[in-house]
Amino acid sequence: MARLIAFLVGLGFCLVLLVSVVTGTVAFVKEGKPETAEHEFHLHPKEAGLSFQSPLGRFDRAQLQRGFQVYKEVCAGCHSLKFVAFRNLEDLGYTEAEVKAIADQWAIQSPSINPETGEPATRKNLPSDSFPTPYPNEVAARAANNNALPPDLSLMTKARHDGSNYVYSLLTGYAEQPEELLKKFPEVKTPSGLYYNPYFPNLNIAMPPPLISDGQVTYADGTPATVDQMAKDVSAFLSWTAEPKLEARRSTGLAVLIFLIAFTTLAYMSYRNIWAGKKGALAHG
């Protein structure tokens, strides 16, 4: 009885699925696969070749400081970094006094209240503050950016597929829209106010090219500031903001692995040892 019911239920599901298969196949044969510009012209990120991208790699402190400088001078005007605090910059190799100075001199101040009147006011940043947001709210951010919202960058390299390479590729990927794209898909011409970038999922990004010329930033350590170098540096910096514990994670993992390999070897030897007699005895029942 159970088998009969199962049999009928099974046939029912198969029948309905078969109807779906046939309908789907007919539609597929008739219409084919729709071609889209995104599908054909979107590019996967190119390798940035950063120091921490190998399994045991570590951050390059000088590069993180350069990347922070790019963020400060180029990105910070529009993009917030709300999950990072000034005190975290000590991880980049800055001293306590330097961090205090960076927080104190930051262009945007933290929101506060006037202690006399209670009216909204601003105050200078402290090391314990997180980076203040450049716009007071989303409406203000959109109003200043042609109705586009500059996303927070704290987690950007983890919030995109292959994030560190993505940021590097996006920043260096701005280009003219290719002729063949326009020939094939004339209706997807990049609208005014948007910029063609093959690394962006829908190919047209609202952010104007932020890194436009070599020497846009004058690095404190004297490294030549090519666009490629700046893109790599800021991508490294944003990889640190997204995963600040990366180095601790890898060194802990290495120690745990060494311990576990020793433990497992011993466990295997004791397993063999305990079973040695029994295995032989089995053949004789």
Added chain:
Amino acid sequence: MSFPWANHYQPKNPFMKYLDERLPLPRLVYNAIGGGYPVPRNLNYLWNFGVLAGLALVIQIVTGVVLAMHYAANGAVAFGSIERIMRDVNWGWMLRYMHANGASFFFIVVYIHIFRGLYYGSYKQPREMVWILGIVIFLLMMATAFMGYVLPWGQMSFWGAKVITGLFGAIPLVGEGLQTWLLGGFAPDNAALNRFFSLHYLLPFVIAGVVMLKIWALHIPGSSNPTGVDVKGPQDTVPFHPYYTAKDGFGIGVFLILFTFMVFFAPNYLGHPDNYIEANPLSTPAHIVPEWYFWPFYAILRAFTVDFILPAKLWGVIAMFASILLLFFLTWIDRSPVRSTSYRPLYKWFFWLLVLDILVLGYCGGAPAEEPFVIISQIASIYYFAHFLVILPIVSAIERPKPLPNSISESVLHGEERESAPLGAGGTFGKPQPAE
């Protein structure tokens, strides 16, 4: 214990004797996982996965309880509280990565455990109850994992919650009201997040309770074995401790090495990048996909694309639930008296086809809903239902199984001993050694 030759607990330490007479806890442990539980001596490495599932549950509960001390279940701050755990809580990043990857490892282990049960006929008498309780645990795990994934309140959390609770909305007449009642609103929000957190904290302890029932039920007939032949006498078994505690110790080591590798070197590999974007009800992600362990079922859900008598969406929901619920009835669908698929020459082919089929379903479930994945997942879904509900009853009726060994001890003639022995330590076949 059920076996007449099982060792009975004889306390050696006077304190244990004192305790055992008043609260027989030492006796319970001894009979459950100690020298008092006789286990078939020919188990292979696939029998390690029950203990590993228990370990995964313990890892989830321990890391989860500590994470809950730092997590805030409120839509306005949940995402930020996760980031605080990752950045400012001591070792918080490790706890969270262990918990997130621990869920994946729990499912990997349980899936292997289920396939073990399917291959070796663990759902057949006298272990039906063990199997059924296992499926109950599997369902509870799925509910727990789904609600846990909502808690970080990222984009996939939010939209996953919306899609999955939307499944209940497909039920005729009561669906919409039911969905609103489940969510505590018209869309996932604070009310949903709070109740999901409450249930996510509760259900693991319910799982732990069902695990106890399952172990209890298992100890009536005892463990199955690769031949599927019943234990005939004491020569067929060894005591759980030290023989299988030693083997499980090695298995746990291997499990932890793989787990460590993911937690410390690829912690986000199994996750989705979109969940590092804070939930935004106004922005739908390009592709909404659940966690990888739901992909086969997600593929079945999406395989129904045509309204046929019932709406396609309702078919998908019914089929998805049916694909799991049918596992409850396997005992009564598969009437072959032979447990182990090793002795079922015809069914063996279908079994491995099923494994392949579920991998294909999994791949399609993670892929975007476009051709050719839709047609592939439809064909794979047909095989899934056909396998369990059509092929299995027919095969079990017409198949002529291979001859079974007379006993576990004799099964060495088929080479099973080699399979179950430690690498290099087994295979005494052909070179007899003196009995102990």
